[in-house]
Amino acid sequence: MTITMYGVAALAVLISMALSMIRAFVGPTVFDRILAVNVSGTLTVVLISVYGFLDGRPDFLDIGLLYALINFIGTIAVTKYVKFQDLGHPMEGPDEGDV
Amino acid sequence: MMFDLLHTPLGPLPLADWLSWLFIVTGSFFAIVGALGIVRLPDIFSRMHGAGMVDTMGIMMILTGLMFQADTWIVVVKLALILVFIFFTSPTTTFALARAAIHGGVNPGPTVEELVEAKVIEDPQLDTKIEPTFDPKVKQEAKPSNT
Numbered sequence: 001m002t003i004t005m006y007g008v009a010a011l012a013v014l015i016s017m018a019l020s021m022i023r024a025f026v027g028p029t030v031f032d033r034i035l036a037v038n039v040s041g042t043l044t045v046v047l048i049s050v051y052g053f054l055d056g057r058p059d060f061l062d063i064g065l066l067y068a069l070i071n072f073i074g075t076i077a078v079t080k081y082v083k084f085q086d087l088g089h090p091m092e093g094p095d096e097g098d099v
Numbered sequence: 100m101m102f103d104l105l106h107t108p109l110g111p112l113p114l115a116d117w118l119s120w121l122f123i124v125t126g127s128f129f130a131i132v133g134a135l136g137i138v139r140l141p142d143i144f145s146r147m148h149g150a151g152m153v154d155t156m157g158i159m160m161i162l163t164g165l166m167f168q169a170d171t172w173i174v175v176v177k178l179a180l181i182l183v184f185i186f187f188t189s190p191t192t193t194f195a196l197a198r199a200a201i202h203g204g205v206n207p208g209p210t211v212e213e214l215v216e217a218k219v220i221e222d223p224q225l226d227t228k229i230e231p232t233f234d235p236k237v238k239q240e241a242k243p244s245n246t
Contacts, residue, residue, distance in 0.1 A: 012127030019134035061177040083199040
């Protein structure tokens with residue numbers, strides 16, 4: 001069994017995801033959990049891409065790109081919901097209705 | 100045709116495997132160190148530093164390393180798209196999260212004046228007094244616009 005560069009990358013990404021999941025479980029505030037889940041989702045993009053190369057099917061990069069888009073929108077939406085308890089807050093001042 | 104160019108097979112690059120190993124091992128190192136920072140650093144604002152480490156150094160290095168192994172140009176273009184997207188969204192997410200944390204009442208730590216008053220550090224004798232520009236407790240007036 002030879003060690004490939006894809007195997008090294010996948011192992012490192014899995015270790016990083018496990019470490020950030022520790023923070024998502026023990027995090028004292030909700031912002032720690034959002035941060036950990038965001039990092040874990042961004043690492044999933046790399047895991048999908050690496051798996052595509054490992055399997056010889058680089059078409060998986062399309063799924064990775066889509067996952068990056070959804071991860072960003074989801075993190076912004078959860079952050080805004082935690083901040084305002086609402087997703088459609090009206091703009092009343094310079095700091096209202098903002099991300 | 101232009102799109103045929105994207106699907107033409109790339110010839111073997113010299114030193115491509117060595118460059119891939121270099122980028123992927125460096126990226127893996129920084130990804131694990133950044134994730135360790137997320138676990139071990141003391142508060143949310145310093146944990147964001149670890150998250151930025153994972154995004155910037157770890158993920159970008161690994162994706163750059165994958166670029167050298169591409170068969171066709173379309174793979175390079177897709178990897179570059181993911182790179183550009185992460186380059187712009189990672190600071191945006193960190194900014195939104197830091198603002199939400201300040202708004203949500205997370206204490207970002209003592210200021211210089213409080214540390215001087217508590218005799219933790221000496222007075223740095225700054226020439227200019229630093230005024231806080233953002234106070235979430237004070238509700239600011241909306242500025243009238245000319246439109």
